[in-house]
Each structure stands twice: as structure tokens, then as C-alpha cells.
Amino acid sequence: MHRGHDHHIHDHGAGGYSHSHSEAHSHSHSYGHNHGHTPCPAAQWQTPHLPHGPEPEEHSHPEADLDLVEKAFVEGFATASDPTSFLRLARIPFDAVTVEGTRVSLLRVETGETTDVGTVMPHLGGGSFRYDPLPAAMTSRRRTLRFVYFDGSGTLPLTLAQVRALAQT
Numbered sequence: 001m002h003r004g005h006d007h008h009i010h011d012h013g014a015g016g017y018s019h020s021h022s023e024a025h026s027h028s029h030s031y032g033h034n035h036g037h038t039p040c041p042a043a044q045w046q047t048p049h050l051p052h053g054p055e056p057e058e059h060s061h062p063e064a065d066l067d068l069v070e071k072a073f074v075e076g077f078a079t080a081s082d083p084t085s086f087l088r089l090a091r092i093p094f095d096a097v098t099v100e101g102t103r104v105s106l107l108r109v110e111t112g113e114t115t116d117v118g119t120v121m122p123h124l125g126g127g128s129f130r131y132d133p134l135p136a137a138m139t140s141r142r143r144t145l146r147f148v149y150f151d152g153s154g155t156l157p158l159t160l161a162q163v164r165a166l167a168q169t
Contacts, residue, residue, distance in 0.1 A: 070160045074111050074143045083109070092147065096166035103169065104149035104156060112144045 073090060080086035087094070087109070094106045117139050121130045146157045158166075 066161055070145050071143065073160065074145050077109060078111065092163055093166050093168040095169045096149070096163075097169055098151075099165060099167075102151050104151045104166070106147060107150050107155065108148045110144075110146040110148060110157070114142050114144060116140045 077083065077086055087106075092106065092109075096104055096106075098104060116134065118131060118133045121132070123129060145160060147160070147163050149156045149158060
């Protein structure tokens with residue numbers, strides 16, 4: 001199909017003339033740019049059924065769109081008139097227990113902004129590198145979010161995903 005129309009050229013042997021038809025012709029042996037292909041057989045992508053055994057344990061899947069949730073948290077937290085209430089609303093635990101059983105207490109929430117303005121590429125052999133500043137269209141900005149807890153002996157920076165895995169006390 002070219003700009004909304006089909007075309008097909010026929011060569012009628014030794015007479016040497018050819019002409020164009022506006023109607024579409026179907027030739028199953030032909031795979032030119034105007035001809036569709038016959039459908040391929042479906043591929044089997046499922047895991048074959050296995051003998052019945054014990055039921056699989058439920059696995060916890062990461063929260064959908066956690067990066068967007070984190071972005072919204074950073075934006076909202078920065079403008080919150082009451083950061084403590086904002087943390088309560090977001091269900092961020094102040095006192096919690098890690099999966100290892102360590103009691104932790106929230107000290108601070110750290111947000112930051114990172115802007116990538118250059119790139120490096122190692123030279124062959126790895127003894128040196130090439131640096132290139134990025135043009136404005138290729139720079140990237142991202143915000144970071146860390147929750148800093150105290151575990152009894154030092155600080156423990158956690159991501160939002162790790163904080164979601166904490167058990168509240």
C-alpha cells in the first residue's frame with residue numbers, strides 16, 4: 001500500500017506491455033511489498049502442565065508503579081505544611097521492625113535532585129576513558145528519596161520499597 005492505494009504491475013509475456021490494476025490481486029506465492037503473508041502458526045509460550053504437587057506459595061510482587069508513587073511522594077512531601085502528618089497519611093512507620101527482626105526508628109526523610117550532564121566511555125583496554133558533556137536535550141534529572149532509620153547502632157537508609165516491607169510496631 002502506497003499513500004492509500006494498492007497497485008500491482010502485470011507483465012504479459014513477450015508482448016512487452018504492462019499495465020496497472022486498481023483492484024488488489026492475491027497471489028499466495030508472492031511476498032512483495034503489497035502482499036500480505038499467510039498467518040504463522042501460534043507459538044506455545046505457556047509452561048506445560050506439570051503433575052499436581054503442592055500449591056505454589058504466594059510471592060509478593062513489587063508494588064505497581066512504585067517509581068510514580070515515589071515521585072508523587074517527593075512532590076507532596078516538599079510542600080506539606082505538616083511533614084509528620086504527611087508521613088502518617090502515607091503510612092510511613094515511625095517505629096518498625098525489619099525482616100531480620102531489628103527494631104528501627106525513623107530519624108529523617110532525605111530528598112535530593114540529581115542532574116546528569118556528562119557521560120564517560122572507557123577506552124579499549126580500560127586504562128583511560130573518554131568524557132563527553134551531554135547536550136541539553138540529553139540531560140536527565142531525577143529526584144531521590146531515602147528514609148533514614150536508626151537501628152540501635154547506626155543509621156540505616158531505606159528506599160520506599162524497603163520501608164513498605166517493614167512491620168510496624
